[in-house]
Amino acid sequence: MFIDPSAxxxxxFIARQLAxxxxxxLEITFLAELVVLVMSFVIALMRxxxxxxLRGIATIYxxxxRGISALVLLFYLFFILPLFGITLSPMTTGVVGLGLTFSAYGSEIIRSALINISLGQRDAVRALDFDSITAFRRIILPQALPFLLPPMGNQLVELMKTTSLVSLITLSDLTFSGGQLVTTLGQQTLIWSIVLVCxxxxxxxxxxxxxxxxxxxTVWRRAKD
Structure with a gap:
């Protein structure tokens, strides 16, 4: 069977570029998710x-x-901040821009999960005379996790897909690599189909x-009920 060496x-070449x-x-996704987790907890606790x-500052944040386009924020960080003497690399811009954007939504998820803990649990914490950090770490947070992890997981998936925006600030992510291959090879249908699958x-x-x-x-909550 003859195999065309050029094919x-x-x-x-396509596999190497897309890989x-x-x-x-993936690197942007997980670095940005670290920013999301840290900032989400900080802002949620501030609210x-x-x-x-503190509540006012967190609410403004x-x-x-939530009212700013993620793409416009990336453009501002990458193109406007250098005018004020602050220059960020494309990777830093992508991580910070997406991390801050998604942390605004993540903080609301965490805040909702924390206030979902019953007042009886909070009264028990005060009755046992736990300090705030110990109470949060050992009582409040473990009970809030079943409520916050599923939506935070969905947000992680959405963050991964939104990383395609960083291709517009010259970062060689999957979308940018696909665009370069289309420019080089001209096989739009093939390349973008592979990118979709990736x-x-x-x-x-x-x-x-x-x-x-x-x-x-769900099983945990059903067993609890």
Whole structure:
């Protein structure tokens, strides 16, 4: 059976370019998710704070970032901040921009999960005279996890797909790599079809893990009831 060497070389080139782009996409996803988790907890706890100033700052943070386009925020960080002497690399811009955007939504997920804990549990914490950190770590957070992890998992999947925006700030993610291949090879249908499959292959395991935890959390709540 005759195998065209040029076809093999082309397939190898496509695979190498898209693999590199997929690695960059996953790297951005998980670094941005770290920003999301940290900022989401900080902002959620600020919004639940007894101090009005902290609640006000957190509310402004959430409302501004929920009202700004993620793409416009990336453009602002990448193209406008250098005018003020602050230059961020494309990777840093993507991680910070997407992390901040999704943390505004993540903070609301966490806040909702925390306030879902019954008043009886909070009264028990006060009765046992736990300090705030110990009470949060050992009592409040473990009970809130079944409520916050499924939506946070869904948000992680959405974050992974939204990383395609960083291709517009010259970051060689999966979408950017696909665009370069189309420019080089001109096979639009083939390249973008492969890119679609690549995104699905990366998103499906995350979606599967989310569904698995949703099942376990539902069983946990049913057993509790």
């Amino acid at each position: 093999v070389a082309t397939a190898t 590199h782009g997929a690695v960059v996409t 639940l704070s007894p101090w009005r100033a 959430v409302e501004i970032l 995104y699905f292959v990366m998103a499906w395991p995350l979606s599967w893990l989310v569904r698995r935890y949703e099942h376990h959390s």
